[in-house]
Amino acid sequence: MVALTIVYFAWVRERIGLDEEQVARPEMGATVADLMAALAARGGGYAEALGDATRLRAALDQRFVALDTVIGDARELALFPPVTGG
Amino acid sequence: MKRVAVQAGDFEVAAELAALEALGGGGVASFTGVVRGGGGLVALELEHYPAMTQAQVDRICDEAMTRWPLLGLSVIHRFGRLEPGARIVFVGTASRHRTAALESCAFLIDWLKSEAPFWKKEHFANGATGWVDARVEDEVKAKGWG
Numbered sequence: 001m002v003a004l005t006i007v008y009f010a011w012v013r014e015r016i017g018l019d020e021e022q023v024a025r026p027e028m029g030a031t032v033a034d035l036m037a038a039l040a041a042r043g044g045g046y047a048e049a050l051g052d053a054t055r056l057r058a059a060l061d062q063r064f065v066a067l068d069t070v071i072g073d074a075r076e077l078a079l080f081p082p083v084t085g086g
Numbered sequence: 087m088k089r090v091a092v093q094a095g096d097f098e099v100a101a102e103l104a105a106l107e108a109l110g111g112g113g114v115a116s117f118t119g120v121v122r123g124g125g126g127l128v129a130l131e132l133e134h135y136p137a138m139t140q141a142q143v144d145r146i147c148d149e150a151m152t153r154w155p156l157l158g159l160s161v162i163h164r165f166g167r168l169e170p171g172a173r174i175v176f177v178g179t180a181s182r183h184r185t186a187a188l189e190s191c192a193f194l195i196d197w198l199k200s201e202a203p204f205w206k207k208e209h210f211a212n213g214a215t216g217w218v219d220a221r222v223e224d225e226v227k228a229k230g231w232g
């Protein structure tokens with residue numbers, strides 16, 4: 001199974017210190033929230049960026065999804081704060 | 087006519103309006119968003135999600151076209167570093183009647199605020215920076231369209 005690409009934006013990107021990274025694909029049935037919790041457990045910038053899920057939003061393969069969505073065979077996960085365009 | 091542009095460069099409002107006026111409808115409505123100055127702000131930096139932005143704005147436009155009988159619409163959203171007074175976003179709609187033009191224009195800007203993957207960072211004269219927080223009112227407004 002190919003790795004999962006995670007892309008970060010805004011202060012999530014700044015706190016983690018990366019635009020994107022590849023991670024091992026989480027086990028079957030894992031949700032976006034499950035993976036966020038696993039990443040936050042790395043500590044440091046990850047914990048600062050991803051520790052409070054209520055402040056975060058996500059997209060799977062460039063579509064907004066709820067955090068309880070199963071990652072499944074998606075290729076790209078994006079994690080970011082609520083959008084502020086317009 | 088559907089025009090969607092996500093770009094670093096500026097745009098000409100008059101040219102955008104002229105293109106909508108040329109569609110033969112009775113009404114053209116538009117909204118231009120401009121960087122608000124004051125409070126020591128020297129620039130806004132707009133980050134976006136390049137792989138997603140164009141497709142997402144396109145979906146928002148399609149939604150407007152299913153809800154109102156539009157002859158055309160244009161959405162232009164800039165990214166990058168923008169100084170106070172600079173244009174950020176343009177929404178223009180053309181229809182045979184004013185209600186459809188005005189309502190769809192308001193819908194588009196409300197949805198862009200809460201459904202398009204852009205993030206604003208403020209840069210101040212004293213060197214401070216900060217990410218703009220999403221406003222609950224904006225989400226409520228977008229949801230108000232159902």
